[in-house]
Amino acid sequence: MTTETEICVIGGGPAGAATALRLAQLGRQVCLLERAAFPRQHVGESLPPSIWPVLQLLGVDDLVAQAGFLRATGSVLHWGGGFERRGRNSTRPGLLVDRGRFDALLLQAAAAAGVQVPQPARAYRPVRHGDGWKIPVHSSAGHHAITAQILVDAAGRQAGLGRRFRPTSKPLLALYAYWQVPPGFGAQARVEAGRAHWYWGALLPGGVVNAMVFVDPATCTGLSPAARRDLYLNLLAQSTLLSPCLEQRRIGPVRRSDATSLTETTRPAPDLLRVGEAAFTVDPLSSQGVQLSMGQAVQAAVVLNTILNSPEKGDLALSFYADRQAERVQTHAALAAGFYAKQQAITPAPFWANRSTPLEPGRTAQPDLNPDELRSDQLVHLSPLTSLQVSGVQSATRIEAAPVLTHPNLPRPVACLEGTPLAPLLQRLEGRATVGQIRQRWSDMLGPEHAMRLVHWLWHHRILVPAGESDVIPVSSARRMT
Numbered sequence: 001m002t003t004e005t006e007i008c009v010i011g012g013g014p015a016g017a018a019t020a021l022r023l024a025q026l027g028r029q030v031c032l033l034e035r036a037a038f039p040r041q042h043v044g045e046s047l048p049p050s051i052w053p054v055l056q057l058l059g060v061d062d063l064v065a066q067a068g069f070l071r072a073t074g075s076v077l078h079w080g081g082g083f084e085r086r087g088r089n090s091t092r093p094g095l096l097v098d099r100g101r102f103d104a105l106l107l108q109a110a111a112a113a114g115v116q117v118p119q120p121a122r123a124y125r126p127v128r129h130g131d132g133w134k135i136p137v138h139s140s141a142g143h144h145a146i147t148a149q150i151l152v153d154a155a156g157r158q159a160g161l162g163r164r165f166r167p168t169s170k171p172l173l174a175l176y177a178y179w180q181v182p183p184g185f186g187a188q189a190r191v192e193a194g195r196a197h198w199y200w201g202a203l204l205p206g207g208v209v210n211a212m213v214f215v216d217p218a219t220c221t222g223l224s225p226a227a228r229r230d231l232y233l234n235l236l237a238q239s240t241l242l243s244p245c246l247e248q249r250r251i252g253p254v255r256r257s258d259a260t261s262l263t264e265t266t267r268p269a270p271d272l273l274r275v276g277e278a279a280f281t282v283d284p285l286s287s288q289g290v291q292l293s294m295g296q297a298v299q300a301a302v303v304l305n306t307i308l309n310s311p312e313k314g315d316l317a318l319s320f321y322a323d324r325q326a327e328r329v330q331t332h333a334a335l336a337a338g339f340y341a342k343q344q345a346i347t348p349a350p351f352w353a354n355r356s357t358p359l360e361p362g363r364t365a366q367p368d369l370n371p372d373e374l375r376s377d378q379l380v381h382l383s384p385l386t387s388l389q390v391s392g393v394q395s396a397t398r399i400e401a402a403p404v405l406t407h408p409n410l411p412r413p414v415a416c417l418e419g420t421p422l423a424p425l426l427q428r429l430e431g432r433a434t435v436g437q438i439r440q441r442w443s444d445m446l447g448p449e450h451a452m453r454l455v456h457w458l459w460h461h462r463i464l465v466p467a468g469e470s471d472v473i474p475v476s477s478a479r480r481m482t
């Protein structure tokens with residue numbers, strides 16, 4: 001038996017469910033295959049406050065808000081010789097979730113939006129077939145196949161669907177177990193550096209704590225499961241923040257999970273996108289994996305919608321997709337390395353030294369921000385490092401070509417600020433002008449207050465620099481690329 005669909009998504013985690021849901025909202029025909037019956041256990045239970053805009057965009061924020069997950073009361077950090085509490089008074093706190101229920105909720109929302117979800121249904125290696133794909137499937141109905149014009153691989157980090165990953169960090173392994181909650185254990189994520197390892201732990205819904213230890217996998221080479229369990233328990237006993245778990249009942253076995261950062265090396269194709277951990281993984285230190293996967297899923301849906309509606313824009317849309325992924329990978333590799341370097345400064349073990357510089361130097365934003373006050377008689381001009389390039393820009397439904405501002409101080413190209421396209425404004429900045437003159441020039445388009453906010457942003461990022469600091473290059477004749 002063969003079923004036909006326009007787009008087949010393999011994997012019903014946050015990446016697959018969000019891609020399928022958004023595609024259905026854009027009117028596409030989608031079938032999603034998930035091999036596990038939900039709810040199923042999964043790591044990735046601490047979601048930062050920045051998850052909310054993605055949930056809102058997908059229309060599932062109320063559903064998640066009412067699902068009874070824990071509001072995180074910030075995080076506790078024992079790192080680099082310091083002790084810090086972060087985000088305690090955040091207006092929209094992050095969440096501590098049971099991933100079984102969180103993922104099921106997203107998948108139900110996708111099904112309610114019209115996505116076909118045969119579950120459990122395991123996909124086997126897809127093969128190119130005619131103008132699309134044939135995906136062998138095994139479900140309770142037996143063996144069958146799905147044919148699809150486009151395939152989305154959202155099957156997480158472990159499935160063997162012909163991927164070619166490149167590591168972007170030194171190998172990292174998580175050993176973890178669930179525990180009954182110790183008395184007084186609050187709803188904060190806890191992060192702590194050890195001698196040659198680090199800890200992460202958090203209270204989850206249902207009164208359980210997940211306590212993790214991140215080690216170099218070489219530490220576990222040749223260990224039997226019992227010896228690995230003992231290693232985990234010994235390391236946990238050394239933790240200030242998580243050792244109280246040892247006084248409580250352990251729920252289930254000591255498990256392990258690869259936590260190495262990886263990126264897929266094959267370029268996205270018009271008929272094949274990889275999303276979430278099938279595309280790239282970041283160091284769990286940031287607790288951003290789910291949010292990054294879902295953000296990428298929304299982009300994947302818009303990219304595929306563009307390819308299907310306007311095939312001539314396929315290259316633009318795919319470059320947009322590949323560039324955003326490269327930025328995420330580089331930014332997070334640099335962030336993680338900075339964090340490890342902080343600990344390396346006080347603990348010179350190879351574990352820290354090996355991780356304190358990114359494996360591949362990449363284009364990341366320089367934290368070269370201008371702290372100086374800006375006077376309205378200050379004479380400024382655009383930094384010669386500024387350029388406008390034509391690139392893909394995302395709207396709610398498609399990728400369009402538009403001029404974007406690039407500068408080494410920006411982590412990524414910027415098309416709009418506060419909803420205002422920057423290119424027409426920058427093209428009106430010929431040569432030197434005072435801040436007051438720029439405000440006047442832009443006020444007819446933006447109003448004076450909005451104009452000043454944009455001037456401040458450009459000054460802060462050293463895109464507007466004091467006249468005389470370097471040669472004047474008006475942006476209209478600065479480097480342009482298509």
Ligand SMILES: Cc1cc2nc3c(=O)[nH]c(=O)nc-3n(C[C@H](O)[C@H](O)[C@H](O)COP(=O)(O)OP(=O)(O)OC[C@H]3O[C@@H](n4cnc5c(N)ncnc54)[C@H](O)[C@@H]3O)c2cc1C
Nearest residue numbers: 011013014015035044046123155156159174276277289290
């Ligand atoms: C140790 C560790 C700790 C982490 N902690 C955090 C954290 O605190 N916060 C955070 O945001 N992120 C965290 N992450 C990252 C987070 O787990 C991932 O970013 C997130 O789960 C990625 O979602 P996904 O949908 O891409 O993949 P997954 O959630 O893995 O979903 C993939 C789905 O595909 C299904 N599947 C696989 N193969 C097939 C097949 N052949 N056919 C059908 N279905 C298939 C699987 O059953 C699974 O449901 C952590 C990661 C690790 C390793």
